[in-house]
Amino acid sequence: MIIRRPFRLFLLTVLPLTTALPLVGQELLEIHTAQRCIYTDGQMDEELYRFATNGQVDARIREIAELGGADTVFQWIQTNVENVTAVLDGENRYLLYSLDFVERSNEIEVYGALAHEIGHHVNAHTFSDERRNTEELEADQFMGYVLSKKGFSLADIGVFLKIMPSSYGVTFEDRLQAVTEGFIRAERALQINSLPFDNDPKLEGLTLPGFPWPPPACNARYELPETTLAGLGTLGAVEQKLRVALDAKGYSQRSYFSVPNGFALVTQLEQYNAADASSRNDRTRWLDYPARDNFSGVMDYLKSFIMPQKGYFRLLVFIATNQPFGGGAQRVSKAQATAWLSQGFNKLPQSLAKTPLTPEYSVTVLVYEFEVPESNRKPVQKCPSPLFDAQTHLRKSGIAAGLGL
Ligand SMILES: [Zn+2]
Known part of the structure; x- marks a missing residue:
C-alpha cells in the first residue's frame, strides 16, 4: 500500500492523539474546502476523513448555537483538521473539528474556536477575499457574544485571544474590539430584558x-x-x-x-x-x-x-x-x-x-x-x-x- 506523503504525515502526527482511530478503508470526506476559515489560519491536509461524531462536542455545538440565537444551518463532522474549520461547498455548510484539539484545549479555547467558526455560518459568509476582513470580525463578534452568554469574563477572553492574536491578516486590536462589541451586546441584551419598567434607573x-x-x-x-x-x-x-x-x-x-x-x-x-x-x-x-x-x-x-x-x-x-x-x-x-x-x-x-x-x-x-x-x-x-x-x-x-x- 502506497501512502501519500500528506496522509503519512497525518498518520504520524495526528493519529496517535486521536481517540477515533481510522481503519483501513476509512471514509474519505469528499467536500471542496477552498472556501473556508481555519481557526488558526493554518494549513489543511489534502485528504480529510470522517470520524465518528463525538457526543460531547455535539452538545457544545448545539449549546453555542442556542446561546447565539442561531440555527444550526451546517453539518458538523469530526475529521483531521488542525482545530476547527468552517467550510462552504456550494450550498452546503460544514463545521469540521478535530477531537484531538477539543481534548487538549481548555474550555474557553474550545468554545471560542467553535463559536468563531459557527459565527461564519450564521452570518452566511462566503469567505471571499474582498470581504475577508469584515467576515473575520463578524465571526469574532459572534464569538464575543456567545462567550459572554456562556459566562466568561472579558479578562478571560483577552487572555485567550492573545494565544492566537491574529488570523487572515486581522490584527489583535481589531479582533479584541469586535469580540468586545459582541460581549457588550450580550450583556446589554440580558440587562434590558431583565428590566420590567421603562424608567428603571439601571x-x-x-x-x-x-x-x-x-x-x-x-x-x-x-x-x-x-x-x-x-x-x-x-x-x-x-x-x-x-x-x-x-x-x-x-x-x-x-x-x-x-x-x-x-x-x-x-x-x-x-x-x-x-x-x-x-x-x-x-x-x-x-x-x-x-x-x-x-x-x-x-x-x-x-x-x-x-x-x-x-x-x-x-x-x-x-x-x-x-x-x-x-x-x-x-x-x-x-x-x-x-x-x-x-x-x-x-x-x-x-x-x-x-x-x-x-x-x-x-x-x-x-x-x-x-x-x-x-x-x-x-x-x-x-x-x-x-x-x-x-x-x-x-x-x-x-x-x-x-x-x-
Ligand atoms: Zn474566521
Whole structure:
C-alpha cells in the first residue's frame, strides 16, 4: 500500500492523539474546502476523513448555537483538521473539528474556536477575499457574544485571544474590539430584558448606541410639520406620540438610538405593496423576521429566501433633534442595517425622554427602501430614486393619520 506523503504525515502526527482511530478503508470526506476559515489560519491536509461524531462536542455545538440565537444551518463532522474549520461547498455548510484539539484545549479555547467558526455560518459568509476582513470580525463578534452568554469574563477572553492574536491578516486590536462589541451586546441584551419598567434607573447606566451620523444616504425624507409637535413638552412626549401612532398600525417592534441632542426610532423591516406603498396585510408583511437576537441582519435575512415575486421592503427612521443634518455619503451597509435592528434599545432612556422640547427641535422621517427581485437572492437598496416619497409612505402605512397629519 502506497501512502501519500500528506496522509503519512497525518498518520504520524495526528493519529496517535486521536481517540477515533481510522481503519483501513476509512471514509474519505469528499467536500471542496477552498472556501473556508481555519481557526488558526493554518494549513489543511489534502485528504480529510470522517470520524465518528463525538457526543460531547455535539452538545457544545448545539449549546453555542442556542446561546447565539442561531440555527444550526451546517453539518458538523469530526475529521483531521488542525482545530476547527468552517467550510462552504456550494450550498452546503460544514463545521469540521478535530477531537484531538477539543481534548487538549481548555474550555474557553474550545468554545471560542467553535463559536468563531459557527459565527461564519450564521452570518452566511462566503469567505471571499474582498470581504475577508469584515467576515473575520463578524465571526469574532459572534464569538464575543456567545462567550459572554456562556459566562466568561472579558479578562478571560483577552487572555485567550492573545494565544492566537491574529488570523487572515486581522490584527489583535481589531479582533479584541469586535469580540468586545459582541460581549457588550450580550450583556446589554440580558440587562434590558431583565428590566420590567421603562424608567428603571439601571437603564440609565447603559449607553444608548449611536445612529450613523449624518444618516446614510438614499432615503426619502420628510420633516413633520410643526403642528405635529404642538403641545408636547419633552422628547419623551414626542416619542410617545410616535409610539402610539406606530402601535395603532402594527409597528410594535422598534429600536432606539442616540443622535446629536436627540434620538432615532427605527421601525421593524416591513414589506409593502409596490402598487401604492400600502402595508402588506397578509403574513408576508413582517415575513417572520427573526425576533431572536442573532447576527443576521436585514441584508442577510433578505438573501435567505427566494421571493416568488418581487418584494419591496422599507425601514422607517424617525429622527428627533435640534441639529440640522444632511445626507451621509455612505449608503446603508449590511453592518449598519444589522445594527439598526439588533443593537438599538427597545426603550428610550429616561435621561433623553426628560429633555425639554424647545422650538429648535423637529422630527424628520427617513424611509429606506429595499427591493428583492423575483427568485433572486440579491436585495438592492433603491437608490437614488425611491419608488415613493416619504409622505406617501407615511400616509399609506396609516402612520400619518395616527400623527394627525
Ligand atoms: Zn474566521
